[in-house]
Amino acid sequence: MTGQPRVAQADLDWVQAQLGRVPRGVVAVAHRCPCGCPTVLRTLPRLPDGTPFPTSFYATCPRLTGAISTLESQGLMAEMTRRLGADDELAAAYRAAHADYLARRAELGDVSEIEGVSAGGMPDRVKCLHALVAHSLAVGPGVNPLGDEALAALPHWWDGGCCEDLLEDAKEESTL
Numbered sequence: 137m138t139g140q141p142r143v144a145q146a147d148l149d150w151v152q153a154q155l156g157r158v159p160r161g162v163v164a165v166a167h168r169c170p171c172g173c174p175t176v177l178r179t180l181p182r183l184p185d186g187t188p189f190p191t192s193f194y195a196t197c198p199r200l201t202g203a204i205s206t207l208e209s210q211g212l213m214a215e216m217t218r219r220l221g222a223d224d225e226l227a228a229a230y231r232a233a234h235a236d237y238l239a240r241r242a243e244l245g246d247v248s249e250i251e252g253v254s255a256g257g258m259p260d261r262v263k264c265l266h267a268l269v270a271h272s273l274a275v276g277p278g279v280n281p282l283g284d285e286a287l288a289a290l291p292h293w294w295d296g297g298c299c300e301d302l303l304e305d306a307k308e309e310s311t312l
Contacts, residue, residue: 143162143163143164143165147165147174148162150173150174151174151177151196154173154174154196154197154198155196159177159179159196160179160183160184160185160189161179161180161182161183161184161189162177162178162179162180163178163179163180163244164177164178165177165178166178166193166270166273166274167270167273167274169197169200169293169294170294171294173197174196174197175195175196175197175200175273176193176194176195176196176197176270176273176274177193177194177196178192178193178194178244178274179191179192179193179194180244180245181241181244181245181246181247181250182245182247188247188249188250189247189250190241190250190253190254190255191255191267191270192237192240192241192244192255192271193237193255193267193270193271193273193274193275194270195266195267195269195270195273197293199293199294200269200290200293201266202293203290203291203293204265204266204269204286204290205266207265207286207289207290208264208265208266212262212265212286212289213257213262213263213264213265214262216262216282216285216286217257217261217262220260220261220262220282226281226282229281230258230259230280230281230282231258231259232279233258233259233268233271233279233280233281233282233283234254234258234259235259236271236275236279236280237254237255237258237271237280238252238254240275241254255267255268255271256268256271256283262282265283265286268280268282268283268286269283269286269287269290270283271283272284272286272287273287
Protein backbone atom coordinates (compact mmCIF):
# COMPACT_ATOMS: atom_id res chain seq x y z
CA MET A 137 0.00 0.00 0.00
CA THR A 138 1.57 3.24 -1.05
CA GLY A 139 1.72 6.21 1.24
CA GLN A 140 1.64 4.09 4.40
CA PRO A 141 4.30 4.75 7.03
CA ARG A 142 6.91 2.06 7.34
CA VAL A 143 6.75 0.06 10.57
CA ALA A 144 10.09 -0.15 12.35
CA GLN A 145 11.70 -3.57 12.14
CA ALA A 146 12.28 -3.45 15.91
CA ASP A 147 8.50 -3.15 16.41
CA LEU A 148 7.84 -6.04 14.03
CA ASP A 149 10.43 -8.15 15.85
CA TRP A 150 8.83 -7.26 19.17
CA VAL A 151 5.37 -8.23 17.96
CA GLN A 152 6.72 -11.48 16.54
CA ALA A 153 8.03 -12.30 20.01
CA GLN A 154 4.64 -11.38 21.53
CA LEU A 155 2.64 -13.50 19.08
CA GLY A 156 5.09 -16.32 18.56
CA ARG A 157 4.74 -15.85 14.80
CA VAL A 158 5.50 -13.26 12.12
CA PRO A 159 2.85 -10.50 12.14
CA ARG A 160 1.00 -10.10 8.84
CA GLY A 161 -0.26 -7.03 7.02
CA VAL A 162 0.97 -4.53 9.61
CA VAL A 163 0.81 -0.87 8.62
CA ALA A 164 1.31 0.76 12.03
CA VAL A 165 1.65 0.32 15.74
CA ALA A 166 -1.70 1.81 16.76
CA HIS A 167 -1.08 1.81 20.53
CA ARG A 168 1.80 1.25 22.90
CA CYS A 169 1.92 0.10 26.49
CA PRO A 170 3.10 2.71 29.01
CA CYS A 171 6.47 0.91 28.90
CA GLY A 172 6.70 1.63 25.15
CA CYS A 173 6.05 -1.86 23.79
CA PRO A 174 3.48 -2.35 21.00
CA THR A 175 0.05 -3.42 22.27
CA VAL A 176 -2.21 -2.88 19.22
CA LEU A 177 -1.39 -3.11 15.53
CA ARG A 178 -3.23 -1.58 12.60
CA THR A 179 -3.45 -4.12 9.80
CA LEU A 180 -4.41 -4.19 6.15
CA PRO A 181 -7.90 -5.39 5.23
CA ARG A 182 -6.31 -7.91 2.86
CA LEU A 183 -3.27 -9.81 4.07
CA PRO A 184 -0.24 -10.21 1.78
CA ASP A 185 -1.35 -13.78 0.89
CA GLY A 186 -4.70 -12.41 -0.35
CA THR A 187 -6.80 -13.39 2.67
CA PRO A 188 -9.48 -10.84 3.63
CA PHE A 189 -8.80 -9.64 7.19
CA PRO A 190 -11.53 -7.56 8.86
CA THR A 191 -9.62 -7.03 12.12
CA SER A 192 -8.05 -3.62 11.49
CA PHE A 193 -6.96 -3.20 15.10
CA TYR A 194 -5.25 -6.25 16.55
CA ALA A 195 -4.21 -6.60 20.21
CA THR A 196 -0.80 -8.24 20.57
CA CYS A 197 0.44 -7.74 24.14
CA PRO A 198 0.16 -11.04 26.05
CA ARG A 199 -0.63 -9.29 29.32
CA LEU A 200 -3.34 -7.19 27.69
CA THR A 201 -4.92 -10.09 25.82
CA GLY A 202 -4.82 -12.26 28.93
CA ALA A 203 -6.60 -9.59 30.96
CA ILE A 204 -9.23 -9.20 28.22
CA SER A 205 -9.75 -12.97 28.12
CA THR A 206 -10.44 -12.90 31.85
CA LEU A 207 -13.20 -10.32 31.29
CA GLU A 208 -14.67 -12.47 28.53
CA SER A 209 -14.68 -15.54 30.77
CA GLN A 210 -16.58 -13.59 33.42
CA GLY A 211 -19.56 -13.08 31.11
CA LEU A 212 -19.05 -9.42 30.24
CA MET A 213 -19.84 -9.95 26.54
CA ALA A 214 -23.28 -11.46 27.24
CA GLU A 215 -24.09 -8.66 29.67
CA MET A 216 -23.05 -6.01 27.14
CA THR A 217 -25.07 -7.65 24.37
CA ARG A 218 -28.12 -7.71 26.65
CA ARG A 219 -27.67 -3.99 27.35
CA LEU A 220 -27.44 -3.24 23.62
CA GLY A 221 -30.94 -4.62 23.20
CA ALA A 222 -32.32 -2.55 26.07
CA ASP A 223 -30.53 0.79 25.69
CA ASP A 224 -31.22 2.69 22.46
CA GLU A 225 -28.57 5.32 23.19
CA LEU A 226 -25.89 2.68 23.78
CA ALA A 227 -26.96 0.81 20.65
CA ALA A 228 -26.71 4.01 18.58
CA ALA A 229 -23.23 4.77 19.93
CA TYR A 230 -22.14 1.19 19.19
CA ARG A 231 -23.46 1.48 15.61
CA ALA A 232 -21.41 4.69 15.30
CA ALA A 233 -18.34 2.77 16.54
CA HIS A 234 -19.01 0.17 13.84
CA ALA A 235 -19.14 2.95 11.21
CA ASP A 236 -15.91 4.42 12.55
CA TYR A 237 -14.19 1.03 12.35
CA LEU A 238 -15.32 0.55 8.75
CA ALA A 239 -14.23 4.05 7.74
CA ARG A 240 -10.78 3.59 9.23
CA ARG A 241 -10.38 0.22 7.52
CA ALA A 242 -11.49 1.75 4.20
CA GLU A 243 -8.56 4.17 4.49
CA LEU A 244 -6.33 1.13 3.93
CA GLY A 245 -8.20 -0.42 1.03
CA ASP A 246 -11.49 -1.86 -0.15
CA VAL A 247 -12.07 -5.60 0.22
CA SER A 248 -15.49 -6.58 -1.11
CA GLU A 249 -15.54 -9.91 0.76
CA ILE A 250 -15.67 -8.12 4.12
CA GLU A 251 -17.69 -5.07 3.12
CA GLY A 252 -19.89 -4.00 6.02
CA VAL A 253 -18.18 -6.39 8.45
CA SER A 254 -16.23 -4.72 11.22
CA ALA A 255 -15.05 -6.63 14.29
CA GLY A 256 -16.01 -7.71 17.75
CA GLY A 257 -19.65 -8.35 16.83
CA MET A 258 -20.41 -4.75 15.93
CA PRO A 259 -22.95 -3.35 15.32
CA ASP A 260 -25.51 -5.70 16.94
CA ARG A 261 -23.74 -7.82 19.55
CA VAL A 262 -20.53 -8.24 21.49
CA LYS A 263 -18.54 -11.21 20.27
CA CYS A 264 -14.90 -10.28 20.98
CA LEU A 265 -13.73 -7.85 23.62
CA HIS A 266 -10.18 -8.07 22.23
CA ALA A 267 -11.29 -6.30 19.04
CA LEU A 268 -13.33 -3.69 20.92
CA VAL A 269 -10.53 -2.87 23.36
CA ALA A 270 -8.00 -2.73 20.52
CA HIS A 271 -10.28 -0.27 18.68
CA SER A 272 -10.60 1.91 21.79
CA LEU A 273 -6.87 1.89 22.46
CA ALA A 274 -6.06 2.71 18.83
CA VAL A 275 -8.51 5.58 18.33
CA GLY A 276 -8.88 6.91 21.86
CA PRO A 277 -11.82 7.26 24.22
CA GLY A 278 -15.30 8.28 23.17
CA VAL A 279 -15.51 6.33 19.90
CA ASN A 280 -16.35 2.78 20.97
CA PRO A 281 -18.45 2.84 24.14
CA LEU A 282 -18.19 -0.87 24.89
CA GLY A 283 -14.49 -0.97 24.07
CA ASP A 284 -14.02 1.96 26.45
CA GLU A 285 -16.08 0.19 29.11
CA ALA A 286 -14.08 -3.04 28.80
CA LEU A 287 -10.83 -1.07 28.87
CA ALA A 288 -11.92 0.67 32.08
CA ALA A 289 -12.71 -2.74 33.63
CA LEU A 290 -9.20 -4.06 32.94
CA PRO A 291 -6.48 -4.04 35.56
CA HIS A 292 -3.30 -2.15 34.70
CA TRP A 293 -1.85 -5.01 32.67
CA TRP A 294 1.53 -3.28 32.57
CA ASP A 295 1.89 -3.26 36.39
CA GLY A 296 4.47 -5.62 37.80
CA GLY A 297 7.21 -4.79 35.34
CA CYS A 298 7.83 -4.00 31.75
CA CYS A 299 6.35 -6.22 29.07
CA GLU A 300 9.93 -7.00 28.16
CA ASP A 301 10.17 -9.00 31.40
CA LEU A 302 7.20 -11.11 30.33
CA LEU A 303 8.78 -11.89 26.97
CA GLU A 304 12.11 -12.75 28.56
CA ASP A 305 10.29 -15.22 30.82
CA ALA A 306 8.57 -16.75 27.80
CA LYS A 307 11.87 -17.10 25.93
CA GLU A 308 13.44 -18.81 28.94
CA GLU A 309 10.52 -21.24 29.22
CA SER A 310 10.77 -22.13 25.52
CA THR A 311 14.43 -23.10 25.91
CA LEU A 312 13.82 -25.43 28.85
